[in-house]
Amino acid sequence: MEALVRETVLKNDVEGPIRAIGGLGANSYFKNSVYQKLDVKSLSSASNRTICLADFGCAVGPNTFTSLQSLIDIVKKKYLSQFPNEPMPEFQVFFNDQPSNDFNTLFRSLPPDREYFAAGVPGSFHGRVFPKSSLHVVQSNYALHWLSKVPESLVDKNSPAWNKGKIHYAGASDEVLKAYRERWAEDLNNFLNAREEIVPGGMLIVIMPSIPDGMPYSELANGILYSSFESTLLHMSKRGIISEDQVDAFNLPIYAAPPGEFAAVVEKNGCFDIEAIGLTNPAPWLTDDVHVDMKEYVRHIRAPMEGMFTKHFPNEIVDEMFEQLLVNKLPKVFDKMERAYKDKIQSYYVLQRK
Amino acid sequence: MEALVRETVLKNDVEGPIRAIGGLGANSYFKNSVYQKLDVKSLSSASNRTICLADFGCAVGPNTFTSLQSLIDIVKKKYLSQFPNEPMPEFQVFFNDQPSNDFNTLFRSLPPDREYFAAGVPGSFHGRVFPKSSLHVVQSNYALHWLSKVPESLVDKNSPAWNKGKIHYAGASDEVLKAYRERWAEDLNNFLNAREEIVPGGMLIVIMPSIPDGMPYSELANGILYSSFESTLLHMSKRGIISEDQVDAFNLPIYAAPPGEFAAVVEKNGCFDIEAIGLTNPAPWLTDDVHVDMKEYVRHIRAPMEGMFTKHFPNEIVDEMFEQLLVNKLPKVFDKMERAYKDKIQSYYVLQRK
Numbered sequence: 001m002e003a004l005v006r007e008t009v010l011k012n013d014v015e016g017p018i019r020a021i022g023g024l025g026a027n028s029y030f031k032n033s034v035y036q037k038l039d040v041k042s043l044s045s046a047s048n049r050t051i052c053l054a055d056f057g058c059a060v061g062p063n064t065f066t067s068l069q070s071l072i073d074i075v076k077k078k079y080l081s082q083f084p085n086e087p088m089p090e091f092q093v094f095f096n097d098q099p100s101n102d103f104n105t106l107f108r109s110l111p112p113d114r115e116y117f118a119a120g121v122p123g124s125f126h127g128r129v130f131p132k133s134s135l136h137v138v139q140s141n142y143a144l145h146w147l148s149k150v151p152e153s154l155v156d157k158n159s160p161a162w163n164k165g166k167i168h169y170a171g172a173s174d175e176v177l178k179a180y181r182e183r184w185a186e187d188l189n190n191f192l193n194a195r196e197e198i199v200p201g202g203m204l205i206v207i208m209p210s211i212p213d214g215m216p217y218s219e220l221a222n223g224i225l226y227s228s229f230e231s232t233l234l235h236m237s238k239r240g241i242i243s244e245d246q247v248d249a250f251n252l253p254i255y256a257a258p259p260g261e262f263a264a265v266v267e268k269n270g271c272f273d274i275e276a277i278g279l280t281n282p283a284p285w286l287t288d289d290v291h292v293d294m295k296e297y298v299r300h301i302r303a304p305m306e307g308m309f310t311k312h313f314p315n316e317i318v319d320e321m322f323e324q325l326l327v328n329k330l331p332k333v334f335d336k337m338e339r340a341y342k343d344k345i346q347s348y349y350v351l352q353r354k
Numbered sequence: 355m356e357a358l359v360r361e362t363v364l365k366n367d368v369e370g371p372i373r374a375i376g377g378l379g380a381n382s383y384f385k386n387s388v389y390q391k392l393d394v395k396s397l398s399s400a401s402n403r404t405i406c407l408a409d410f411g412c413a414v415g416p417n418t419f420t421s422l423q424s425l426i427d428i429v430k431k432k433y434l435s436q437f438p439n440e441p442m443p444e445f446q447v448f449f450n451d452q453p454s455n456d457f458n459t460l461f462r463s464l465p466p467d468r469e470y471f472a473a474g475v476p477g478s479f480h481g482r483v484f485p486k487s488s489l490h491v492v493q494s495n496y497a498l499h500w501l502s503k504v505p506e507s508l509v510d511k512n513s514p515a516w517n518k519g520k521i522h523y524a525g526a527s528d529e530v531l532k533a534y535r536e537r538w539a540e541d542l543n544n545f546l547n548a549r550e551e552i553v554p555g556g557m558l559i560v561i562m563p564s565i566p567d568g569m570p571y572s573e574l575a576n577g578i579l580y581s582s583f584e585s586t587l588l589h590m591s592k593r594g595i596i597s598e599d600q601v602d603a604f605n606l607p608i609y610a611a612p613p614g615e616f617a618a619v620v621e622k623n624g625c626f627d628i629e630a631i632g633l634t635n636p637a638p639w640l641t642d643d644v645h646v647d648m649k650e651y652v653r654h655i656r657a658p659m660e661g662m663f664t665k666h667f668p669n670e671i672v673d674e675m676f677e678q679l680l681v682n683k684l685p686k687v688f689d690k691m692e693r694a695y696k697d698k699i700q701s702y703y704v705l706q707r708k
Binding site: 094099104118122 | 403444446448457458471473475485488
């Protein structure tokens with residue numbers, strides 16, 4: 001069930017029936033490009049020989065633990081190959097997310113046998129949250145598709161990007177898509193600028209939901225899902241449960257940028273070289289022969305998506321919406337979602353700080 | 355109401371009627387000794403010119419914020435005096451406490467206008483929680499009196515230190531006092547060893563509840579308080595609400611070491627020089643003319659102390675104990691507590707890493 005299921009699974013429930021392979025595990029080419037480009041000599045030049053890693057948008061685990069361990073393993077391997085006779089540096093790992101993240105749960109579920117010193121860092125990654133040049137290898141998994149805010153023009157009746165009767169850019173006008181794209185590009189640029197926290201030569205690895213350049217988002221399962229949310233809400237407004245204005249004022253703050261747009265922002269920004277870039281299928285085991293249980297699917301997507309809705313609608317409206325989605329909308333489109341394009345809807349990037 | 359009130363107020367409720375001045379604020383001699391000994395040249399030699407501070411046993415604020423800011427102010431002043439023409443380094447502040455600490459509350463109450471990058475570090479400070487030589491100036495306020503565990507001999511019927519019918523060393527046998535002292539000394543030694551996290555020349559500032567060397571703890575208000583808990587519990591066991599064994603199996607895991615014992619551990623440990631040491635009155639405004647409301651006092655002490663009891667007794671027993679304390683025990687001893695010795699029951703130490 002595409003990127004969204006992967007995201008759900010990754011962030012909330014690795015033990016669920018829909019499993020995903022965390023972080024770098026799935027892609028050996030990707031792994032190799034990190035390994036090749038890693039300059040451990042420059043990383044270990046810090047006076048105390050500590051290698052500092054960070055995860056931007058870590059949530060509460062456990063995927064942040066497995067993907068960071070996977071990064072540490074790469075660093076260690078490279079270090080051993082370059083300095084076979086030197087003692088291994090110590091590792092410090094920083095877990096970053098919004099201050100509203102549940103760091104208590106994160107801290108209490110840290111792997112007891114971890115080989116690193118752990119710290120939590122609250123704050124928006126669109127701004128600075130670390131001292132300059134204090135990080136060596138950082139990652140951000142399934143976090144950079146979140147917009148810092150919904151573009152104002154989407155809710156401005158006088159704007160050509162007014163997103164009336166819609167809640168996302170899937171199936172919306174070109175102006176709406178442009179407003180989303182520009183907000184996301186500015187957010188990524190801010191993210192990259194703030195990452196002067198990474199030492200020159202340090203690595204930044206990003207995995208996020210994506211789409212091939214030029215493909216409309218409505219061809220993806222998530223696009224169909226968002227349209228189902230949309231029509232559920234509109235139907236509820238027709239029944240008088242919510243007002244039309246309430247629906248018009250709501251837009252999902254997520255943008256699954258295609259690699260071309262990501263690369264363009266990085267190049268314009270100028271602080272990083274792109275060492276690897278690509279699109280993958282995040283759930284290759286979901287072939288035409290494997291079917292996902294619809295109820296299970298809704299349970300999976302509800303956890304990470306619910307918060308977007310409850311910020312805007314009362315809880316009972318959100319309950320009703322998910323109920324209607326399951327009973328009335330999804331049954332009509334679920335086959336279509338399962339058949340939707342899913343081959344290259346996750347992008348990965350390996351960047352190196354200049 | 356002495357160290358305990360100060361602790362309570364410091365850790366939980368600065369807005370309460372019993373105010374306390376956080377950290378270094380109260381003692382200018384203390385402040386000066388930190389300022390004098392601070393070697394900012396060695397601190398700012400890190401490759402990225404960041405100065406790293408930490409608070410060991412930070413709780414949830416707000417006192418950790420004011421006392422750390424006070425430390426940062428000293429570092430800045432010293433830096434400006436030594437390098438008037440150089441840009442100020444960046445500051446990174448680490449808040450450490452047990453993984454059970456409420457870091458969510460801490461993170462959400464961080465000062466919005468803070469001049470530092472904040473991070474939370476979960477883990478026991480009796481062991482390593484940071485990389486080697488990664489910290490420059492650290493503090494621990496009202497945390498080093500907590501024992502890592504209650505000495506086993508206190509609950510061993512065959513030991514001369516069996517603490518039958520008692521819950522603390524106040525008014526107990528010399529063997530009990532010795533068991534507490536040795537446990538605490540070993541804990542402090544472990545704490546100091548783990549602080550190889552501090553760079554050579556870095557500073558460690560400790561404030562903790564204390565007592566003049568040689569004075570029995572029963573002469574302090576806290577000693578009287580602990581004995582009141584004790585007799586309340588014993589009375590409850592006589593009424594059959596709890597068993598005598600339950601009381602015998604319980605001991606408060608706190609030890610207010612006198613400065614002589616602290617200094618002896620530091621000297622034997624050998625990793626730090628003592629640059630300043632002293633005893634103060636933590637609440638000089640509590641003169642004979644100022645009276646504390648008893649109900650208010652119980653409310654204040656309950657918050658930080660309750661956890662020790664609820665780990666051992668069911669909640670309803672703890673409720674009953676605090677109720678009995680307020681109704682039956684404290685009225686008989688509260689005058690005595692207010693008159694008890696309170697002049698030098700807080701110790702401070704400024705240590706410099708060799």
